[in-house]
Amino acid sequence: MQAAHTETQPAIAFQAVEKWYGTRDEPVHALAATDLAVADGEFLVLLGPSGCGKTTLLRMIGGLIAPTSGEIAIEGHSLWRNGQRQAEALSDLGMVFQEANLFPWLSIEQNIALPLELKGAPKADRAARAQALAKLVGIQGFEKRWPRELSGGMRQRAAIARALSYDPRILLMDEPFGALDAMTREAMNIELQRIWMETRKTIVLVTHSIAEAVFLADRILLLSPRPGRVDMEVQVPFARPRGPDLQSTPEFQAIVRQLRHRLNEIS
Amino acid sequence: MTAKPAPAQFAKRFVTMDGALPWITTPVLLAVLILIWDSYVRYAGVSPLILPRPGAVWTAWLEMLRDPRAWHHTWMTVYATLSGFAYASVIGVVLGVLIARLRWLELTLNPFIVATQVIPKVALVPLFVLWFGFGVTSKVIVAAVLAFFPILTNTAMGVKSIDEGHRDVMVSLNATRWQVFRRLEFPSALPFIITGLEIGIVLAIIGAVVGEYLGGNAGLGHLLIARLNAFETDQMFAVLIHMSLLGFIFYFAIGALRKMLVPWHASAGPRV
Numbered sequence: 001m002q003a004a005h006t007e008t009q010p011a012i013a014f015q016a017v018e019k020w021y022g023t024r025d026e027p028v029h030a031l032a033a034t035d036l037a038v039a040d041g042e043f044l045v046l047l048g049p050s051g052c053g054k055t056t057l058l059r060m061i062g063g064l065i066a067p068t069s070g071e072i073a074i075e076g077h078s079l080w081r082n083g084q085r086q087a088e089a090l091s092d093l094g095m096v097f098q099e100a101n102l103f104p105w106l107s108i109e110q111n112i113a114l115p116l117e118l119k120g121a122p123k124a125d126r127a128a129r130a131q132a133l134a135k136l137v138g139i140q141g142f143e144k145r146w147p148r149e150l151s152g153g154m155r156q157r158a159a160i161a162r163a164l165s166y167d168p169r170i171l172l173m174d175e176p177f178g179a180l181d182a183m184t185r186e187a188m189n190i191e192l193q194r195i196w197m198e199t200r201k202t203i204v205l206v207t208h209s210i211a212e213a214v215f216l217a218d219r220i221l222l223l224s225p226r227p228g229r230v231d232m233e234v235q236v237p238f239a240r241p242r243g244p245d246l247q248s249t250p251e252f253q254a255i256v257r258q259l260r261h262r263l264n265e266i267s
Numbered sequence: 268m269t270a271k272p273a274p275a276q277f278a279k280r281f282v283t284m285d286g287a288l289p290w291i292t293t294p295v296l297l298a299v300l301i302l303i304w305d306s307y308v309r310y311a312g313v314s315p316l317i318l319p320r321p322g323a324v325w326t327a328w329l330e331m332l333r334d335p336r337a338w339h340h341t342w343m344t345v346y347a348t349l350s351g352f353a354y355a356s357v358i359g360v361v362l363g364v365l366i367a368r369l370r371w372l373e374l375t376l377n378p379f380i381v382a383t384q385v386i387p388k389v390a391l392v393p394l395f396v397l398w399f400g401f402g403v404t405s406k407v408i409v410a411a412v413l414a415f416f417p418i419l420t421n422t423a424m425g426v427k428s429i430d431e432g433h434r435d436v437m438v439s440l441n442a443t444r445w446q447v448f449r450r451l452e453f454p455s456a457l458p459f460i461i462t463g464l465e466i467g468i469v470l471a472i473i474g475a476v477v478g479e480y481l482g483g484n485a486g487l488g489h490l491l492i493a494r495l496n497a498f499e500t501d502q503m504f505a506v507l508i509h510m511s512l513l514g515f516i517f518y519f520a521i522g523a524l525r526k527m528l529v530p531w532h533a534s535a536g537p538r539v
């Protein structure tokens with residue numbers, strides 16, 4: 001599906017959004033004024049060297065930090081009003097962080113089902129859904145364990161299952177596969193593509209792997225640092241489902257080369 | 268993904284050793300100590316008024332167990348310890364949460380907390396006896412005052428050390444204030460609170476006993492001083508053993524509470 005952000009309302013809209021962090025010695029300009037529109041159902045990837053503001057941008061979409069200036073709207077709802085986070089803007093949004101952030105006092109199953117519990121789903125449904133998701137991300141058999149009994153990669157998968165558990169329309173992912181080995185990572189990429197094709201969620205994913213970006217994205221935004229800003233925008237035209245073999249085609253390689261070239265220039 | 272048998276077995280062997288070792292070493296060491304004690308008294312010719320032989324202490328303790336008055340004293344000490352501990356727990360936990368939450372309250376109270384921490388509180392016991400009388404009330408208060416601070420400071424530390432990443436999860440899930448408390452802050456602080464309770468219960472016993480030393484006519488502390496003044500050293504030692512057992516029971520009760528409430532935490536010991 002090509003991102004056709006024309007007549008319909010964008011899932012995520014930034015209007016001149018700017019972010020400064022106030023540190024004691026000198027303020028950090030983390031993101032220069034940025035306009036952005038992510039279409040409903042689009043798979044957007046943010047790519048860039050570390051420190052270029054990818055996490056900052058994603059956390060602002062998720063309402064975890066407020067912009068210094070500018071307007072953010074999620075599905076038409078203004079995210080901040082008078083310095084107050086607006087709950088209705090965030091009601092349909094799931095987030096996967098760089099760290100798994102599982103709660104150590106909950107079993108894997110309870111962790112996955114936490115969003116459902118907070119939203120008041122019945123207990124039986126929660127368990128069933130958690131089991132299904134554990135299977136989906138490949139950690140079945142570990143549902144009753146404590147998080148500390150799982151490897152880092154498995155914990156990260158449980159975190160992805162947790163974000164999917166209440167089926168949010170918008171999924172924000174901050175380097176979700178950074179902790180995984182190359183093979184698992186590739187498998188998770190294919191899995192994520194499958195989930196996206198099935199559900200047509202709006203996904204914003206942060207990565208610093210060029211190949212991962214080109215493989216997954218409808219559109220890639222390349223960010224550059226000091227201050228963080230969108231340096232380049234690349235549409236990725238390949239049909240879906242994309243298989244592992246796509247990576248060895250000249251077309252794929254061409255986009256990778258183009259991005260790598262620009263990345264080397266800016267970092 | 269199936270590479271777990273080898274390390275699991277390895278871990279299991281350690282777990283069983285961890286569990287079994289103290290059950291062997293503790294009685295052996297205890298026996299050795301008692302033997303040394305007994306030989307010393309016997310061969311060095313120490314007066315039984317200074318150090319009675321272990322056998323005499325044992326007999327005195329068995330006698331004490333048959334004496335209903337001794338049980339009355341025991342009950343008074345248990346009562347003073349547990350009520351003091353209960354007050355300290357409730358006030359300590361509530362105030363600890365508030366201090367961790369409200370910056371202005373922490374800043375306001377901090378000088379006083381530090382001051383009361385460094386003042387040797389046991390030195391204030393005569394004052395408590397003067398104010399609250401020779402009855403059980405003064406003992407409850409001493410026990411509460413001693414137990415209060417570790418509970419307060421550990422609770423505050425627990426609430427403050429909540430992981431920022433965990434908070435982000437709750438915010439991104441649009442959790443309500445109550446849900447954040449119930450599902451994140453409380454379970455996260457619980458291991459710290461239990462550590463505070465563990466220190467607190469031991470201090471509560473000390474508080475109650477010291478209170479009994481200095482005033483009134485009830486409790487194991489009082490009994491100990493009475494035996495000392497009567498030169499019944501073997502019976503004094505019996506009271507000492509009795510108190511120590513009480514301390515162990517309370518301490519292990521909190522340990523059991525820990526295993527029950529925070530089995531997920533490393534402090535609850537390995538999972539067998």
Ligand SMILES: Nc1ncnc2c1ncn2[C@@H]1O[C@H](COP(=O)(O)OP(=O)(O)O)[C@@H](O)[C@H]1O
Pocket residue numbers: 021022023028029030048049050051052053054055056057228
């Ligand atoms: N809480 C913060 N306080 C001060 N500076 C910050 C904070 N978070 C991020 N920064 C700075 O903002 C810039 C962008 O950071 P970040 O968004 O984490 O980048 P990325 O995720 O692309 O690595 C960096 O220079 C970083 O040091």
Ligand SMILES: [Mg+2]
Pocket residue numbers: 054055056098
């Ligand atoms: Mg980052």
